[in-house]
Amino acid sequence: MDLQSVIEIDRQLLGVFNGHHSMFFDTLMVTLTSGVTWIPLYIALLYLVVKNNETMAQIGLVMACCALCFLITEFVTEGLVKPAVARPRPGNDPEWMYAVHVVNNRRGLDYSFFSAHASNTFGIAMFFCLLVRNRVFSWLMVTWSLVNCYTRLYLAMHYPSDILVGLAFGACVGSLVYGLYRLVFKQISPNQHYISSQYTSSGYSLADVDVVACVLVLTYLMAIVFSLTMH
Numbered sequence: 001m002d003l004q005s006v007i008e009i010d011r012q013l014l015g016v017f018n019g020h021h022s023m024f025f026d027t028l029m030v031t032l033t034s035g036v037t038w039i040p041l042y043i044a045l046l047y048l049v050v051k052n053n054e055t056m057a058q059i060g061l062v063m064a065c066c067a068l069c070f071l072i073t074e075f076v077t078e079g080l081v082k083p084a085v086a087r088p089r090p091g092n093d094p095e096w097m098y099a100v101h102v103v104n105n106r107r108g109l110d111y112s113f114f115s116a117h118a119s120n121t122f123g124i125a126m127f128f129c130l131l132v133r134n135r136v137f138s139w140l141m142v143t144w145s146l147v148n149c150y151t152r153l154y155l156a157m158h159y160p161s162d163i164l165v166g167l168a169f170g171a172c173v174g175s176l177v178y179g180l181y182r183l184v185f186k187q188i189s190p191n192q193h194y195i196s197s198q199y200t201s202s203g204y205s206l207a208d209v210d211v212v213a214c215v216l217v218l219t220y221l222m223a224i225v226f227s228l229t230m231h
Contacts, residue, residue, distance in 0.1 A: 030106070054189075061185060070123070073169065077119055081114060082112075115152055117152050134206070149167065
């Protein structure tokens with residue numbers, strides 16, 4: 001299979017995600033793809049970290065690792081790979097731009113490969129999954145990243161291969177940064193083992209995890225309500 005065949009498969013797969021539209025979903029996808037929409041989630045995650053770490057050093061370490069996840073994924077995608085590959089976004093590809101549905105003329109001005117949204121969100125999601133170690137929480141965080149990825153396909157901002165590579169890169173970055181976190185954490189914290197039905201194995205309160213879950217679900221609901229009112 002040559003490169004042109006792979007590109008054609010990529011385009012056909014994009015049609016599966018981009019081929020069905022309505023005013024409601026157009027508004028919903030634009031809302032969910034915006035970083036502003038997820039500010040309540042970021043605040044809830046900050047609350048989780050502050051509430052469940054005993055010292056400013058521990059809190060600062062988690063925050064620094066979150067920032068590192070974002071900086072690495074953003075620098076590699078936007079600063080290195082996209083300019084080097086220079087693949088046009090689907091909505092700007094001269095051979096494909098009129099075959100995709102573009103919402104509100106949002107075509108994007110930069111390049112497509114690979115997705116910063118996918119790598120950023122999955123990097124953060126992976127780091128928090130390893131940090132908190134709760135099945136429901138992990139499922140919610142991974143789903144949050146995948147929802148963001150779906151919006152990029154729906155809005156014709158990326159091809160499926162852009163998303164898949166972004167997810168893989170984000171997973172690697174999140175895992176590596178967590179490994180760095182563990183090395184530093186051992187130096188600034190005593191060995192602690194949590195055996196309680198009220199805490200995760202890493203010492204995070206399940207009640208506080210529930211707060212994050214509620215904020216995430218409410219954000220989805222508010223996005224849906226907003227989209228319905230704009231419809």
